[in-house]
Amino acid sequence: MDFIRGIAVLCLVYMNGYAFGLMDYSYIPLSTPPFSDSLIHAVSVFFVDGRFRTLFSLLFGAGLYIQWQKVKSTAPLKARLHWLIIFGLVHGFLLWAGDILFLYGVSGWFVLKYLQSNNQLLVKRAGEFLLIGCVATALVLFSAPDEVIYRDSAQYIDLYSPHYSDYFLSNLGMNILMLVAIPIMIMWLCVGLMLIGIYLYKNEVFSKGLTKPQLIVCIAGAFIFSGMRLYASKFTGGAGYAIQEFINTFAALFMAVFYIHLIVKFCNNRTHVGRLIQQAGRLAFTLYICQTLMQLLLYKVLYPQWVLSFNRIDYWLVATGLVSMQLLLTTLYCRYYEQGPLEYVWRKLTQAKIAKINA
Numbered sequence: 001m002d003f004i005r006g007i008a009v010l011c012l013v014y015m016n017g018y019a020f021g022l023m024d025y026s027y028i029p030l031s032t033p034p035f036s037d038s039l040i041h042a043v044s045v046f047f048v049d050g051r052f053r054t055l056f057s058l059l060f061g062a063g064l065y066i067q068w069q070k071v072k073s074t075a076p077l078k079a080r081l082h083w084l085i086i087f088g089l090v091h092g093f094l095l096w097a098g099d100i101l102f103l104y105g106v107s108g109w110f111v112l113k114y115l116q117s118n119n120q121l122l123v124k125r126a127g128e129f130l131l132i133g134c135v136a137t138a139l140v141l142f143s144a145p146d147e148v149i150y151r152d153s154a155q156y157i158d159l160y161s162p163h164y165s166d167y168f169l170s171n172l173g174m175n176i177l178m179l180v181a182i183p184i185m186i187m188w189l190c191v192g193l194m195l196i197g198i199y200l201y202k203n204e205v206f207s208k209g210l211t212k213p214q215l216i217v218c219i220a221g222a223f224i225f226s227g228m229r230l231y232a233s234k235f236t237g238g239a240g241y242a243i244q245e246f247i248n249t250f251a252a253l254f255m256a257v258f259y260i261h262l263i264v265k266f267c268n269n270r271t272h273v274g275r276l277i278q279q280a281g282r283l284a285f286t287l288y289i290c291q292t293l294m295q296l297l298l299y300k301v302l303y304p305q306w307v308l309s310f311n312r313i314d315y316w317l318v319a320t321g322l323v324s325m326q327l328l329l330t331t332l333y334c335r336y337y338e339q340g341p342l343e344y345v346w347r348k349l350t351q352a353k354i355a356k357i358n359a
Contacts, residue, residue: 001059001062001063001206001281002277002278002279002281002282003263003267003273003274003277003278003281004055004059004206004259004260004263004281005056005059005280005281005282005284006274006276006277006278006279006280006281006282006284007052007055007259007263007277007281008052008055008056008059008281008284009052009056009280009281009284009287009288009291010277010280010287010323010326010327011048011051011052011323012052012053012056012288012291013291013295013319013322013323014044014048014316014319015044015048015049015050015052015053016098016291016295017295017299017315017316017318017319018315019096019098020096020295020296020298020299020300020307021299021307021310022159022160022307023096023097023098023170023171023174025149025159027312027315028149028150028151028156028307029150029151029311030150030151030152030311031150031152031153033311034311034313036311036312036313037311037312037313040312040313040316041233041312042230044312045226045229045230045233045248045251046223046226046230046255047255049229049248049252050248050249050251050252051252051255051256051259052256053100053252054193054252054253054255054256055256055259055260056100056104057104057107057190057193057194057197058193058194058196058197058200058256058257058260059197060104060107060108060194060197061108061111061193061194061195061196061197061198061201062197062198062200062201062206064077064108064111064112064115064194064198065115065197065198065201065202066201067080068112068115074112074115075354075357076350076354077108077112078109078112079350079353079354079357080346080350081105081106081108081109081112082105082353083346083349083350083353084101084102084104084105084108084346085101085102085105085106085109087101087105087342087346088100088101088102088103088104088105089102091289091292092175092178092179093171093172093175095171095289095292095293095296096171096292096296097171097174097175097177097178098178099175099178101288102179102182103182103186103187103190104190106182106183106187107187107190107191107194108194110187110191111191111194111195111198114195114198115198119199119202119203122195122196122198122199122202123195123196123199125192125195126192126193126195126196126199127192128192129188129189129191129192129195130188130189130192130193130249132188133185133186133187133188133189133190133192133249134189134245134246134249136184136185136188137185137186137189137242137245137246137249138242138243138245138246139242140181140184140185141238141241141242141245142238142239142242143238144237144238144241146236146237146238148236151308157308160307160308162304162305164300164301164304167300189249193253196253200257200260205257205260205261205264206260206264207264207269208264209260209261209264209265210257210261215258215261218254218257218258218261219254219258221250221251221253221254222251222254222255222258225247225248225250225251225254226251226255228247228251229244229247229248229251232244232247276327276330276331279330279331279334280326280327280330282338282339282340282343283330283333283334283340283343284340285340285342285343285346286340286341286342286343287326287330287340289342290326290329291322291326294322294325295322298318
């Protein structure tokens with residue numbers, strides 16, 4: 001599971017890089033984009049967009065269940081989630097509104113009541129929450145404006161600002177909107193995925209992978225829904241975005257489960273396989289925050305003009321450089337320490353809160 005977590009956290013940078021331009025617009029193409037844009041977009045739709053965030057949600061649900069199995073009490077889990085929520089609020093307001101820590105904290109708190117549920121109830125509730133989240137998301141996206149903005153348009157130049165102070169104020173407003181959106185739509189999707197993660201763990205998918213019939217269904221679902229999502233890319237406006245997100249929810253789920261199967265079969269429960277990626281998985285919290293800091297430094301402090309000229313391939317080249325740097329830092333750090341600095345702080349704060357509760 002450390003290997004899966006390592007893959008998930010490292011690949012997040014390929015999703016999140018675009019949002020450091022204009023958070024509310026993500027990637028802004030040229031009016032006549034290069035061929036590389038179309039190619040990378042197709043690759044992203046099939047293998048990247050939402051896949052690793054979904055993978056993290058599945059892992060988080062499984063992780064909560066594993067921790068609960070060890071102590072048979074939700075008190076320590078609530079203490080961990082309490083501090084995760086606080087970390088998320090700090091990260092979101094001060095650094096980046098795309099934070100997922102707060103989302104996982106509040107969603108995990110909701111999931112705690114289902115840790116003792118049987119498989120049938122887990123699947124039933126997961127389906128219900130995913131449906132609620134999809135419908136709520138669609139209703140919100142229906143109100144999205146129909147305008148299409150291009151990077152080489154005067155409108156984009158008006159929106160763009162190289163000043164970090166403008167970014168900070170914009171980030172505050174965006175994070176407030178994200179906090180409002182979480183209980184309305186995003187949390188339900190996340191809770192549904194976490195419950196599926198528990199179901200997958202209880203059915204040994206994280207240790208043995210899928211059965212052959214399950215694998216066939218998973219591959220078919222992943223590529224059918226991903227193909228539908230790619231076709232839906234031509235739809236614009238609120239209705240188009242709603243359709244895209246609805247389809248992508250299931251495309252990401254099938255593909256994420258397929259990734260779990262591939263990784264399980266690759267590692268084959270051998271602890272020495274992919275040691276560096278496993279180490280990255282154990283430093284996932286630290287690496288996630290470091291990704292935000294590095295991308296803020298690049299896109300908002302050192303080279304703010306990049307967002308005016310970068311095509312998709314440029315963002316991916318930077319992302320590849322950041323992943324390489326994180327792997328190098330992980331190698332050096334793990335020579336001396338087994339636990340990441342933020343993981344250490346999180347554990348100590350959790351222990352202090354538990355001690356205070358028990359006092």
